Amino acid sequence: MRIAHILFSQGFGSRRQCAGLIAAGLVRVDGRVVDDAAAEFEPEGLVFEVEGRAWPYHAKALILLHKPPGYECSRKPRHHPSVMSLLPAPLRTRGVQPVGRLDADTTGLLLLTDDGALIHRLSSPRQHVPKVYEARTRHPLTAEQVQRLVDGVVLDDDPAPVRALQARATAPQELRLVLAQGRYHQVKRMIAAVGNRCEALHRSAFGALELPADLGPGQWRWIEPQAIVPPR
Ligand code: URA
Numbered sequence: 001m002r003i004a005h006i007l008f009s010q011g012f013g014s015r016r017q018c019a020g021l022i023a024a025g026l027v028r029v030d031g032r033v034v035d036d037a038a039a040e041f042e043p044e045g046l047v048f049e050v051e052g053r054a055w056p057y058h059a060k061a062l063i064l065l066h067k068p069p070g071y072e073c074s075r076k077p078r079h080h081p082s083v084m085s086l087l088p089a090p091l092r093t094r095g096v097q098p099v100g101r102l103d104a105d106t107t108g109l110l111l112l113t114d115d116g117a118l119i120h121r122l123s124s125p126r127q128h129v130p131k132v133y134e135a136r137t138r139h140p141l142t143a144e145q146v147q148r149l150v151d152g153v154v155l156d157d158d159p160a161p162v163r164a165l166q167a168r169a170t171a172p173q174e175l176r177l178v179l180a181q182g183r184y185h186q187v188k189r190m191i192a193a194v195g196n197r198c199e200a201l202h203r204s205a206f207g208a209l210e211l212p213a214d215l216g217p218g219q220w221r222w223i224e225p226q227a228i229v230p231p232r
Contacts (some may be wrong), residue, residue, distance in 0.1 A: 001040065001041060001042075001043045002037065002038055002039065002040055003022060003027065003029070003034050003036075003037060003038075003039045003040075003041060003048070004018050004019050004022060004037035004038070006041060006043055006046070006057060007021060007022070007027065007046065007048075007050070008092075009043075009059075010055060010058070010090055010094060011059060011089070011091060011092070011093035011094030011095075012050060012090050012093070013093065014045065018037075019037045019113075020051060020084040021051075022034060022035055022036070022037045023035060023037070026050060026051050027048060027049065027050055028048065028049040029041060029046070029048050029049070031067070032048075034048075038204065043057045043059070044059075045057070045204075046116050050090075051154070055090070056222060057198070058222065059117070060113065060114060060115035061088065061091060061094060061095060061096050061112075061113055061114050061222075061223060062111065062112075062115065062118065062223050062224065062225055063091065063112040063113065063220050063221070063223070064109065064110075064112045064209065064211075064215070064220060064221055064222075064223045065083060065086060065087070065109075065110045065112060065219075065220040066107075066108065066109070066110075066211060066215045066216060066217050066218065066219050066220070067083055067102055067106070067107055067108060067109075067110040067217075068086075068099040068107060068217035068218045069105050069106070069107050069217075070104060071083045071085075071086065071104060072104045073098040073100075073101035073102055073110070074101065075097070078216065079104065079211060080104050083110060083112070083210070084096070084112075086096075086218055086220065087112070087220060088172060091112070094114050095114045096112045096113060096114045097112060097113070097114070098110055098111070098112050099111040099112065099113060099118070099119050099123060100122075100123050100182045100212075101232055102203060103185065103188070103201070103203070105200075106201045106202065106203065106219065107114060107200075107201070107202045107203075108133075108134075108202040108203035108204055108211055109204065109205065109206050109209065109210075110203070111206060111209075111223075111228070112220075113176045117226075118225060121156065121229075122206075122207075122228065122229075123182065124213065125180075125181055125182075127128060127229075128180040129180065129206065129207045129228070129229065130165055130178050130179070130180050130205075130207065131178070131179050131180075131182065131203060131205065131206050131207075132176065132177070132178050132203065132204045132205035132206075132210075133176070133177045133178075133187050133202065133203050133204070134170075134174065134175070134176055134177075134201075134202045134203075134204055135174070135175045135176075135177060135187055135191060135198050135199075135200070135201050135202075136154060136173055136174055136175075136198070136199045136200040136201075137172045137173045137174075137191060137196045137198060137199060138173070138196060138197040138198075138199050139196050139197065140172040140173055141169040141172065141173065141175060141196065143169075144194075145194040145195060145196055146167050146168065146169050146175070147167075148193075148194045149163070149164045149167040149175075149177065149190055149191075149194060150163055150164050150165075150166070150167050151163065153190055153194060155183065155186075155189050155190070155193060156189075157184075158183075162179075162181060162183065162186065162190065164177045164178060164190070165178040165179065165180055166178040168208070173199075175191070177190075181195030187201055188201065206228060207228040207229050208227065208228060208229065209223065209227050
């Protein structure tokens with residue numbers, strides 16, 4: 001693939017802007033400046049540099065972000081900056097978007113991708129990809145409240161009960177919940193439905209993928225889809 005097309009596909013701007021970066025000597029491969037826009041490279045496994053920053057080629061981008069509080073997942077954020085502002089411009093340009101949403105005050109593991117089929121696969125209720133949430137509650141949890149979360153509670157927008165795959169009190173006011181669905185404010189509404197209140201919420205895992213301990217709030221990294229749903 002031509003270097004100009006590689007840059008374009010990875011979100012470095014219009015074709016003209018990518019040609020400009022190359023002509024300006026700002027693109028390197030293996031430490032050497034590539035100033036010919038027509039130079040060909042095998043894209044798979046390629047790591048190129050733009051303005052001194054190394055970029056691994058990915059046909060589709062899949063990003064794991066440790067979402068800090070105070071960022072919105074929506075495309076048109078209203079009250080807080082968008083989670084997209086935590087990512088470098090090329091990822092935004094190539095159309096990376098969150099897989100599902102976390103509330104502005106929720107922290108933890110957020111996936112973002114430009115792979116529409118993957119978004120569909122990971123968000124589909126039929127896939128039952130489990131997500132792990134750690135919630136802090138306002139009142140001490142009772143055994144009955146925890147049991148009701150597993151037995152199923154009815155939320156106000158649907159008569160069909162929603163249930164947690166697992167629910168466990170890890171401290172008097174700390175709850176670990178595993179959910180397969182992802183309805184609007186689901187954890188907070190489930191906790192409210194059993195007569196308590198969610199005071200803080202953190203997502204610690206999505207499918208087989210756990211939030212890495214060394215990835216601080218606001219930090220992101222590339223991941224591979226197999227890390228989320230391992231091949232059967
Ligand atoms: N459930 C919620 O209530 N909020 C989130 O951000 C995620 C799940």
